[in-house]
Amino acid sequence: MNIVVTGASSGIGYECVRVLAQDVNNRVVAIARRAERLIGLKQLCFREYGNNITIVSADLSTLKTFESDQLALPSIDCIDILINNAADVMKKTFEETEEKDWEHLFNTNFFSVVRIIKYFLPKLKQSDEGAHIVNISSMAGYPSARKFPILAAYTVTKAAVCSLTELLAEEFRQYRIRCNAICPGAVQTDMLAKIFPHADGAVTPDQIAKFIVHFALYEKNLMNGQMIPVSRSNY
Numbered sequence: 268m269n270i271v272v273t274g275a276s277s278g279i280g281y282e283c284v285r286v287l288a289q290d291v292n293n294r295v296v297a298i299a300r301r302a303e304r305l306i307g308l309k310q311l312c313f314r315e316y317g318n319n320i321t322i323v324s325a326d327l328s329t330l331k332t333f334e335s336d337q338l339a340l341p342s343i344d345c346i347d348i349l350i351n352n353a354a355d356v357m358k359k360t361f362e363e364t365e366e367k368d369w370e371h372l373f374n375t376n377f378f379s380v381v382r383i384i385k386y387f388l389p390k391l392k393q394s395d396e397g398a399h400i401v402n403i404s405s406m407a408g409y410p411s412a413r414k415f416p417i418l419a420a421y422t423v424t425k426a427a428v429c430s431l432t433e434l435l436a437e438e439f440r441q442y443r444i445r446c447n448a449i450c451p452g453a454v455q456t457d458m459l460a461k462i463f464p465h466a467d468g469a470v471t472p473d474q475i476a477k478f479i480v481h482f483a484l485y486e487k488n489l490m491n492g493q494m495i496p497v498s499r500s501n502y
């Protein structure tokens with residue numbers, strides 16, 4: 268399997284790569300901005316599992332930078348699984364959120380997903396078994412779930428990711444590409460610490476990563492265009 272994971276330098280994405288790398292048949296591409304973290308992950312995967320993953324340092328909020336990294340993926344002509352996990356958060360209410368904040372979060376959390384799917388679409392179409400796109404949204408963006416006013420822009424970007432997921436599931440049916448979204452509740456990561464430093468009841472990144480990886484690898488034939496809430500609390 269050829270698998271791309273974005274936002275792989277920390278938290279959920281980092282753990283997804285670690286879980287995936289345990290099977291040496293998985294050829295994993297890990298993307299994020301912080302190169303030193305990615306190098307550490309690459310070394311860990313090689314040392315612990317004998318898996319030589321590919322790392323790409325790129326800012327997904329700007330297509331230009333990402334295009335310049337095209338040469339980093341010369342050996343992969345098809346992608347079986349794309350896990351769109353990279354995102355940023357901002358602790359601001361609607362009243363506090365400025366135009367530039369909306370732009371930053373939409374670029375990072377939504378347009379990056381649009382861009383990376385467009386960018387990889389030719390390779391996703393080449394998957395023998397039909398590719399699976401798994402977008403990591405959030406309970407914040409899940410329809411009718413409790414909303415948090417201090418996460419105004421973040422919430423809306425994650426709802427947009429859910430909507431995109433439903434749309435692409437239909438449009439990409441012709442290519443046998445499945446598209447689903449996972450909506451986690453609280454997970455103990457840097458992102459959660461930034462917004463809810465005293466949250467308890469959060470699951471560990473390792474727990475949610477195991478769920479995401481299993482879902483991405485084995486459940487694509489059961490679901491398409493679904494938003495899956497994975498939460499035991501909602502903050």
Ligand SMILES: NC(=O)c1ccc[n+]([C@@H]2O[C@H](COP(=O)([O-])OP(=O)(O)OC[C@H]3O[C@@H](n4cnc5c(N)ncnc54)[C@H](OP(=O)(O)O)[C@@H]3O)[C@@H](O)[C@H]2O)c1
Pocket residue numbers: 273274275276277278279280298299300301302304325326327328329351352353354355375403404405406450451452453454455456457458459
């Ligand atoms: N933690 C939670 O409670 C929770 C709940 C629901 C949903 N989620 C979702 O889960 C996903 C992972 O979040 P996390 O909690 O693991 O947070 P995290 O530890 O802060 O990880 C975020 C990842 O995204 C990457 N990233 C951010 N901006 C980027 C950019 N412009 N270009 C490339 N990579 C970028 C970061 O890497 P660099 O900084 O190195 O670029 C990092 O690897 C996110 O989509 C988040 O919305 C988290």
